[in-house]
Amino acid sequence: MEIIKLNKRQNFADDKKLNRTYIGFETLLNELKLKKLPDNIVSSINQHIEEINTISFADKKLRRLIEKKQGKIRTLVEKELKIVPKGYYLSIGIALGVAIGMMIGTAIGLSLDNIALIATGIPFGVGIGLAIGAGMDKKAFEEGRQLNLEIKL
DSSP states (O other), X not given: OOOOOOOOOOTTTTOHXXXXXXXXXXXXXXXXXXXXXXXXXXXXXXXXXXXHHHOOOOSHHHHHHHHHHHHHHHHHHHHHHOOEXXXXXXXXXXXXXXXXXXXXXXXXXXXXXXXXXXXXXHHHHHHHHHHHHHHHHHXXXXXXXXXXXXXXX
């Protein structure tokens, strides 16, 4: 089973945000076509594409629909097949690192009886998160589970 094509639309060239979103979605689909996906995943992706293809309007509603469908497809592929975009684990690692760093800083601040030291743990946490996230991204690349695109949130 193959991923169906996204219909070309010409009527939103003046809407830069919609055009960028549409091109990003198309790029995601092209990257997924290069991977060997199970039929049930392809079927689910095709349902999302067909819903976008049947929509006739081209404005903010279409952009939101495309963003919503793109997120659902990324989540589906990540949860079921562990296929992720570049920098996925790095961004998660940084976020978790900040949270861990706040806990480290709180512990340091409370132990030294100076709560102003709460921010001192953030660099340690971010460093730990960067190391773990970069390692997981490298592992995903080596295993062929990484898409050749970056998703900007």
